[in-house]
Amino acid sequence: xxxxxxxxxxxxxxxxKHKLPRxxxxxxxxxKSFRCSVHDAxxxxxxxxxxxxxxxxxxxxxxxxxxDGTPFMTSxxxxxxxxxxxxxxxxxxxxxxxxxxPTEQQQFGDHAYSVASKMNRPRVKVQGTxxxxxxxTCNIMRILRFPDFCVSPTSSDYVAKKEKKERLVDLRLKxxxxxxxxxxxxxxxxxxxxVQYPESADHNGHQVTGELARLSSELSQRVDRTxxxxxxxxxxxxxxxxxxxxxxxxxxxxxxxxxxxxxRITDIRAHVTLAGRKxxxxxxxxxxxxxxxxxxxxxPVPPGLLLFRPYVPPKSEAKVLETLETLETGDGEADDDxxxxxxxxxxxxxxxxxxxxxxxxxxxxxxxxHQEKWQQELMxxxxxxxxxxxxxxxxxxxxxxxxxxxxxxxxxxxVAEFVTQSERVGDIVEALSILKDANPNWQPKFFMTDYSExxxxxxxxxxxxxxxxxxxxxxxQAWLRWVKDPKHRLAEEEGxxxxxxxxxxxxxxxxxxxxxxxxxxxxxxxHAIWTNHPMVRxxxxxxxxxIPQRWSRAWTxxxxxxxxxxxxxxxxxxxVLKYTYLPSGKRTLCEVMAIIVNEYLxxxxxxxxxxxxxxxxxxxxxxxxxxxxxxxxPTEFIKHCRERLLRAKDVCVADIVALGDGxxxxxxxxxxxxxxxxxxxxxxxxxxxxxxxxxxxxxxxxIVLVPECTWESLPSAYRDQKRLVLHAERTVLWPxxxxxxxxxxxxxxxxxxxxxxxxxxDQLSLSNIPERQTRHQLLKQKQRQLRSALKEIEQSSYMxxxxxxxxxxxxALGQLADECRQHLPVDASGLVVPAVSAFxxxxxxxxxxxxxxxxxEDSSLQPPPKKGRKPILxxxxxxxxxxxxxxxxxxxxxxxxxxxxxxxxxxxxAWQGRCQVxxxxx
Numbered sequence: 001x002x003x004x005x006x007x008x009x010x011x012x013x014x015x016x017k018h019k020l021p022r023x024x025x026x027x028x029x030x031x032k033s034f035r036c037s038v039h040d041a042x043x044x045x046x047x048x049x050x051x052x053x054x055x056x057x058x059x060x061x062x063x064x065x066x067x068d069g070t071p072f073m074t075s076x077x078x079x080x081x082x083x084x085x086x087x088x089x090x091x092x093x094x095x096x097x098x099x100x101x102p103t104e105q106q107q108f109g110d111h112a113y114s115v116a117s118k119m120n121r122p123r124v125k126v127q128g129t130x131x132x133x134x135x136x137t138c139n140i141m142r143i144l145r146f147p148d149f150c151v152s153p154t155s156s157d158y159v160a161k162k163e164k165k166e167r168l169v170d171l172r173l174k175x176x177x178x179x180x181x182x183x184x185x186x187x188x189x190x191x192x193x194x195v196q197y198p199e200s201a202d203h204n205g206h207q208v209t210g211e212l213a214r215l216s217s218e219l220s221q222r223v224d225r226t227x228x229x230x231x232x233x234x235x236x237x238x239x240x241x242x243x244x245x246x247x248x249x250x251x252x253x254x255x256x257x258x259x260x261x262x263x264r265i266t267d268i269r270a271h272v273t274l275a276g277r278k279x280x281x282x283x284x285x286x287x288x289x290x291x292x293x294x295x296x297x298x299x300p301v302p303p304g305l306l307l308f309r310p311y312v313p314p315k316s317e318a319k320v321l322e323t324l325e326t327l328e329t330g331d332g333e334a335d336d337d338x339x340x341x342x343x344x345x346x347x348x349x350x351x352x353x354x355x356x357x358x359x360x361x362x363x364x365x366x367x368x369x370h371q372e373k374w375q376q377e378l379m380x381x382x383x384x385x386x387x388x389x390x391x392x393x394x395x396x397x398x399x400x401x402x403x404x405x406x407x408x409x410x411x412x413x414x415v416a417e418f419v420t421q422s423e424r425v426g427d428i429v430e431a432l433s434i435l436k437d438a439n440p441n442w443q444p445k446f447f448m449t450d451y452s453e454x455x456x457x458x459x460x461x462x463x464x465x466x467x468x469x470x471x472x473x474x475x476x477q478a479w480l481r482w483v484k485d486p487k488h489r490l491a492e493e494e495g496x497x498x499x500x501x502x503x504x505x506x507x508x509x510x511x512x513x514x515x516x517x518x519x520x521x522x523x524x525x526x527h528a529i530w531t532n533h534p535m536v537r538x539x540x541x542x543x544x545x546x547i548p549q550r551w552s553r554a555w556t557x558x559x560x561x562x563x564x565x566x567x568x569x570x571x572x573x574x575x576v577l578k579y580t581y582l583p584s585g586k587r588t589l590c591e592v593m594a595i596i597v598n599e600y601l602x603x604x605x606x607x608x609x610x611x612x613x614x615x616x617x618x619x620x621x622x623x624x625x626x627x628x629x630x631x632x633x634p635t636e637f638i639k640h641c642r643e644r645l646l647r648a649k650d651v652c653v654a655d656i657v658a659l660g661d662g663x664x665x666x667x668x669x670x671x672x673x674x675x676x677x678x679x680x681x682x683x684x685x686x687x688x689x690x691x692x693x694x695x696x697x698x699x700x701x702x703i704v705l706v707p708e709c710t711w712e713s714l715p716s717a718y719r720d721q722k723r724l725v726l727h728a729e730r731t732v733l734w735p736x737x738x739x740x741x742x743x744x745x746x747x748x749x750x751x752x753x754x755x756x757x758x759x760x761x762d763q764l765s766l767s768n769i770p771e772r773q774t775r776h777q778l779l780k781q782k783q784r785q786l787r788s789a790l791k792e793i794e795q796s797s798y799m800x801x802x803x804x805x806x807x808x809x810x811x812a813l814g815q816l817a818d819e820c821r822q823h824l825p826v827d828a829s830g831l832v833v834p835a836v837s838a839f840x841x842x843x844x845x846x847x848x849x850x851x852x853x854x855x856x857e858d859s860s861l862q863p864p865p866k867k868g869r870k871p872i873l874x875x876x877x878x879x880x881x882x883x884x885x886x887x888x889x890x891x892x893x894x895x896x897x898x899x900x901x902x903x904x905x906x907x908x909x910a911w912q913g914r915c916q917v918x919x920x921x922x
Contacts, residue, residue: 025080034076132205136198218258235275311366380441389570396586410611428458517554651701
């Protein structure tokens with residue numbers, strides 16, 4: 001053992017780093033006074049027993065302090081042991097050694113190979129502990145010296161004894177006075193550490209020198225407390241990416257090596273998880289969210305709308321929640337190694353009965369609705385067209401996060417978000433009703449969604465008379481998937497032809513009596529694909545042709561000119577939230593809502609304001625070729641108008657004819673037909689106007705060439721609409737102090753949380769159906785509701801784990817299936833009559849494949865035969881013509897590949913001696 005004396009903690013850290021580079025040490029014991037500062041150590045010493053001495057002899061493992069004439073006091077000790085030291089967890093090791101675990105044969109019998117045995121078998125540790133019994137220790141003793149009260153070490157014993165007594169009296173008086181004033185700055189104190197460190201020979205049981213010893217020591221190190229503090233600080237600031245934290249630590253500790261200061265990525269992720277758990281306000285996720293909502297409501301500018309109704313679990317989960325609450329209230333801190341959350345729908349584990357959860361009343365189901373004040377303003381200004389879509393896998397539970405998005409003057413913005421327990425009609429109706437009551441100025445005329453029957457039914461209930469448009473992208477995606485599905489047995493050419501016919505229906509322009517749409521429909525119904533494929537007819541009639549007003553441009557109203565035909569903007573917002581803001585791994589609902597409210601939405605608001613300012617003349621002047629009437633307008637609109645102004649040069653004065661009352665006919669430059677332009681009610685019969693509703697080249701041709709027509713000839717309601725004007729002045733109002741329509745809608749109890757009347761899918765009656773809805777349409781609507789419920793059951797079946805409940809559910813569904821068969825339409829003989837007369841599957845294939853076939857004997861397509869053998873002639877049934885040749889070649893290649901594969905398999909089996917191959921098998 002070596003011994004050294006150093007002054008100051010910096011010198012101590014430098015010495016330990018230099019003297020112990022190979023064998024790392026871990027802290028075994030530290031006194032409380034050892035970690036505190038000099039001032040706190042003196043305060044603690046004066047409150048207790050203050051022992052002032054002149055020297056110290058060696059006592060056990062602690063070093064000695066020789067006499068040098070300066071009084072001092074001991075202030076704590078620290079003991080470091082080698083990381084490969086003795087095993088201190090003797091209880092677990094002795095119990096494991098005394099009672100060895102049972103073997104698989106003893107535990108599972110003859111079925112030790114089963115999957116259940118693999119899941120329940122105890123974990124086998126090949127490498128148990130890294131403790132190797134090393135006896136090396138490092139002892140550090142801290143002393144506080146008072147050099148102002150020293151005596152001469154060369155004085156005689158009598159004189160030295162008298163002087164030491166006087167100095168100690170003066171020192172005690174000084175200490176008592178400083179302790180009374182709680183100020184020891186006037187007292188000169190020197191901090192000194194006496195270190196007893198081990199040499200290389202003191203280590204045993206492991207290597208100390210060599211490259212292998214260095215690597216083993218660095219990999220066995222624990223993460224230093226300084227590094228852990230840095231990780232916790234970064235997590236508190238919102239940095240949770242392990243790679244980013246690793247780069248920061250490399251820059252923060254560039255000279256350090258080893259796992260202590262340069263931890264592995266797995267260590268960083270573990271500490272990030274622990275830091276996130278310690279930052280939670282409660283063990284129970286719903287309780288943590290309630291506490292977080294209380295903090296948001298106490299802010300100077302609370303949210304405009306914030307409602308949270310917790311999920312009331314069935315009786316099977318009540319005991320679990322009580323246990324979690326006792327854990328939280330018992331010691332005040334939760335165990336970080338045992339995370340526990342409320343399983344809202346049984347997807348997080350446990351024995352939750354999904355049938356009980358789905359049958360719960362609306363007041364017992366989870367619901368979160370949030371909306372800021374600036375979102376309410378955007379909803380009132382741009383909410384005439386609203387888009388809605390749901391996303392999953394944002395939290396650790398099976399919850400649906402819905403975004404309501406509108407198109408503003410400078411892009412798309414999220415104006416509301418709500419979380420429901422499932423994508424059911426009743427849950428969506430309740431959330432939309434709350435938003436409707438909280439935003440009286442929100443009067444949507446159009447809604448855009450994908451082909452989600454639950455969303456469409458909910459929108460129709462909350463907003464009667466609103467027009468629902470299906471997303472063009474999802475519509476096209478659904479068509480392509482259906483056409484390319486092999487089970488529908490459509491040839492490639494037939495699929496392309498069917499898509500062309502459907503697109504002609506989708507892009508038919510509005511016309512009197514919907515003539516263009518009906519002409520396209522006649523072409524579809526008169527085509528051979530319609531007559532020869534009953535499956536195509538059934539699919540189109542049941543799913544698409546019954547609701548053409550939702551996906552065909554022929555039913556687009558005059559006031560729908562927003563250049564929005566897809567809701568991909570909602571999915572883009574969902575992806576931005578998932579992959580940019582949300583951390584990886586399991587996320588609680590409280591964490592997701594905190595990220596949305598504190599990070600995601602403020603940046604969305606800042607983006608909207610920034611775009612309005614940067615596109616205005618106060619930020620940058622417009623170029624000379626931009627007309628003055630296009631100033632202070634969105635860049636997208638300015639670029640559109642400039643391009644149409646350039647195209648208007650192709651039109652001459654002779655091509656424009658005035659019709660009176662602000663109407664003109666403009667001859668098309670690409671053909672002989674003419675377009676009618678109207679200024680009193682801005683419109684044009686061209687496809688450009690129908691697509692986006694922005695001024696087309698025909699309108700600009702009239703503005704440029706006709707003296708009576710100017711930009712001011714257009715109605716002010718059109719020129720000054722909010723989508724065509726910048727709103728840079730809103731930076732003064734946001735975030736403002738204006739009163740929102742409704743605030744503090746936080747639920748105190750499940751029974752009084754919802755401020756609107758309960759409205760579920762079961763309350764749909766004939767009074768909610770439009771007058772023009774026929775019995776057939778009502779039947780289709782009820783069928784869609786039934787399919788939506790069955791689809792939800794199918795999706796939930798993948799997450800069920802209770803075998804008994806699955807058996808009960810199978811029995812119940814079997815009974816329902818028997819009842820359903822009894823209600824099917826049958827004829828006099830009792831046979832089921834299909835709703836639409838169609839050929840059976842075999843008859844349809846016979847009709848479709850009824851063509852001439854020939855027998856071809858072709859040896860040129862076969863693989864080259866071996867010597868001494870005749871070529872094999874294969875008979876292949878194929879079609880006649882070019883298509884038949886391609887089919888023949890493809891089948892021949894497949895036969896050749898199959899034959900080679902069989903040869904290799906037989907040879908391998910023969911080589912293994914497992915079978916005997918004869919020539920006939922080849």
